[in-house]
Amino acid sequence: MTTTSASPPHQDAPRHILFTGGGSAGHVTVNTAIIPTMIEQGWKVSYIGSHSGIEKQLISRLQGVDYYGIATGKLRRYIDLENVKDPFRVVKGVYQAYRLIHRLKPDVLFSKGGFVSVPVVLGAWLNRVPVIIHESDLTPGLANRIAGPFAKKICVTFAETAKLIKGDKSVHVGPIIRSDLRRGSAWKGIQWCKFTPGKPVLLIMGGSLGSQRINDTIRRNVEALTRTYQIIHICGKGELDSKLDSTPGYRQYEYIHDELANAVACSDIVVSRAGSNSIFEFLALRKPMLLIPLSKAASRGDQILNAESFRSAGYCEVLQEEELSDESFLQALSKVYASRETIKKQMQQGEQGDSTQQVIALIDQLARE
Numbered sequence: 001m002t003t004t005s006a007s008p009p010h011q012d013a014p015r016h017i018l019f020t021g022g023g024s025a026g027h028v029t030v031n032t033a034i035i036p037t038m039i040e041q042g043w044k045v046s047y048i049g050s051h052s053g054i055e056k057q058l059i060s061r062l063q064g065v066d067y068y069g070i071a072t073g074k075l076r077r078y079i080d081l082e083n084v085k086d087p088f089r090v091v092k093g094v095y096q097a098y099r100l101i102h103r104l105k106p107d108v109l110f111s112k113g114g115f116v117s118v119p120v121v122l123g124a125w126l127n128r129v130p131v132i133i134h135e136s137d138l139t140p141g142l143a144n145r146i147a148g149p150f151a152k153k154i155c156v157t158f159a160e161t162a163k164l165i166k167g168d169k170s171v172h173v174g175p176i177i178r179s180d181l182r183r184g185s186a187w188k189g190i191q192w193c194k195f196t197p198g199k200p201v202l203l204i205m206g207g208s209l210g211s212q213r214i215n216d217t218i219r220r221n222v223e224a225l226t227r228t229y230q231i232i233h234i235c236g237k238g239e240l241d242s243k244l245d246s247t248p249g250y251r252q253y254e255y256i257h258d259e260l261a262n263a264v265a266c267s268d269i270v271v272s273r274a275g276s277n278s279i280f281e282f283l284a285l286r287k288p289m290l291l292i293p294l295s296k297a298a299s300r301g302d303q304i305l306n307a308e309s310f311r312s313a314g315y316c317e318v319l320q321e322e323e324l325s326d327e328s329f330l331q332a333l334s335k336v337y338a339s340r341e342t343i344k345k346q347m348q349q350g351e352q353g354d355s356t357q358q359v360i361a362l363i364d365q366l367a368r369e
């Protein structure tokens with residue numbers, strides 16, 4: 001650590017924060033929400049992620065962040081030859097992170113989780129750099145469960161999560177949402193998609209990586225759906241279907257960067273996986289949702305709990321993947337569309353502020369200790 005509890009931070013050297021998190025965008029966008037404010041406040045910002053993951057791509061879009069790649073292993077839930085090699089990659093990653101952090105000497109580490117974050121948290125702990133973890137799902141992910149004992153504080157999005165964390169480390173901060181998302185223009189979204197003003201817009205987001213199941217359902221029903229809606233379909237990398245390129249009222253994208261704010265702004269309702277960041281963003285922007293959580297067969301079931309919490313608050317309809325058929329999908333979608341005004345009222349009552357400033361205050365406090 002470059003500062004001690006007894007002395008104020010260096011007057012001349014800027015304070016230095018290190019971020020980590022990656023593997024999917026949900027483990028990066030919280031960091032991208034905080035980083036611009038830290039830079040504005042004069043902090044030096046560094047980031048450790050994998051050599052080629054989505055975190056590298058998303059962080060390289062920001063000005064003023066020094067990015068460092070390390071070896072990473074994936075925490076897979078299925079049998080794969082890579083599982084044999086991965087423990088060695090993790091050990092290598094811990095060593096690389098330790099050496100990097102020793103050299104960089106950050107005042108604090110903010111970790112958003114995902115498999116790349118574990119070696120970085122360990123490297124920080126070994127260098128006695130205070131660690132703050134952020135958990136956006138209702139139940140903590142495996143990476144954050146491993147990293148938890150090495151953290152000073154664990155910020156959580158859902159109030160329910162605080163009860164699942166032992167000791168007094170948890171801080172319920174609520175969602176952290178990129179400020180640009182709140183500045184979207186519906187008109188620009190309609191123009192960008194070359195849509196007809198007045199016809200309802202349906203946004204489909206199968207998580208940041210896209211969802212094969214949701215893509216197939218949409219594409220099988222595209223003719224029926226485009227009779228009622230104009231569709232913005234975020235389908236994931238490598239999942240575009242060129243046969244549908246000229247379908248009127250249907251636009252497909254692998255991933256949307258800066259235009260996402262306008263795309264969400266012009267949408268009337270949303271079909272989505274139940275990744276925590278996406279659903280809190282849709283809540284903040286008051287977009288009624290049909291959620292199709294990732295099933296237990298493919299995950300620890302965190303999205304099912306995220307979705308259930310939103311359903312009980314009246315923010316969405318939920319369709320479990322096991323129940324997903326063309327008929328159940330079209331029915332659930334009509335239900336969301338028909339009840340959109342009621343859902344929006346519920347969302348207004350449950351409005352949660354943005355916790356970026358609260359998290360920055362916590363970072364500031366820990367960096368001074």
Ligand SMILES: CC(=O)N[C@H]1[C@@H](OP(=O)(O)OP(=O)(O)OC[C@H]2O[C@@H](n3ccc(=O)[nH]c3=O)[C@H](O)[C@@H]2O)O[C@H](CO)[C@@H](O)[C@@H]1O
Pocket residue numbers: 024025026027029030136137205206207208209234254255256257260273274275276277278279281294299302303
């Ligand atoms: C398969 C998997 O492991 N999914 C997990 C991953 O999901 P995933 O990475 O999909 O995470 P989220 O839905 O939480 O967040 C996605 C983020 O990407 C952004 N975005 C998405 C698409 C796009 O085109 N443009 C864009 O900017 C969204 O605005 C959002 O900020 O992390 C979530 C948060 O820990 C978990 O709940 C999910 O279970």
